[in-house]
Amino acid sequence: MVDRFIARFGEDKIALLHSKLSVGERYDEWKRIEKGEARIVIGARSAIFAPTKDIGIIIIDEEHDSSYKSDMTPKYNAKDIALYLAKQNNIPLVLGSATPDIETYYKLEKSDGILTLKERANNSKLPKVEIIDMKKELAIRK
Numbered sequence: 490m491v492d493r494f495i496a497r498f499g500e501d502k503i504a505l506l507h508s509k510l511s512v513g514e515r516y517d518e519w520k521r522i523e524k525g526e527a528r529i530v531i532g533a534r535s536a537i538f539a540p541t542k543d544i545g546i547i548i549i550d551e552e553h554d555s556s557y558k559s560d561m562t563p564k565y566n567a568k569d570i571a572l573y574l575a576k577q578n579n580i581p582l583v584l585g586s587a588t589p590d591i592e593t594y595y596k597l598e599k600s601d602g603i604l605t606l607k608e609r610a611n612n613s614k615l616p617k618v619e620i621i622d623m624k625k626e627l628a629i630r631k
Contacts, residue, residue, distance in 0.1 A: 490550070491531055498529055506532030506539060534559060534567035537574070544578045547571045552584035552593060568593070 494503055504518045504527035521527040523540040530539045534557050537547075549557065549571055557567040568584065575582035584593055597603045609615065 494529060494531060501526070503527060503529045503531060504539070506530060506536040508533060537567045537570045544574065544580055546581050546583065547575055548583045548585065550585045553586045553588050553590040 491503070491505065504522050506515065506518055510518065518527070519540065522530055525542055530536050530541060532539070549568060552568060559565050559567075571582055574580075584597075586593075589597075594603075
């Protein structure tokens with residue numbers, strides 16, 4: 490994904506924030522964001538705290554993943570912070586997932602905020618799905 494962004498926007502416009510960066514590298518990326526040199530921030534959950542200006546959109550990929558919640562102090566949920574930032578800046582928040590978090594799905598279904606892709610990437614086929622009534626299945630095995 491990062492390579493696609495670099496190919497489209499150029500490496501100089503993108504800041505990467507993740508745990509494998511040294512303290513110095515993280516500082517350098519932070520300063521690039523703060524100065525407005527990096528206009529796109531890609532990173533782990535802590536990237537939501539980047540000192541961005543003039544935010545245009547926030548995208549959270551694989552939003553169902555529990556790693557967006559931090560159990561360390563200070564405890565936070567990056568999705569909640571993203572929603573707050575989106576409202577404060579009057580910008581779209583995209584929560585992407587093939588298997589959305591049930592709470593997210595419920596909230597969005599009520600708000601009419603769900604956009605569904607009708608085709609899969611690269612025109613790949615959907616897997617065959619079979620629903621099995623486990624009550625009947627267990628009754629047969631008894």
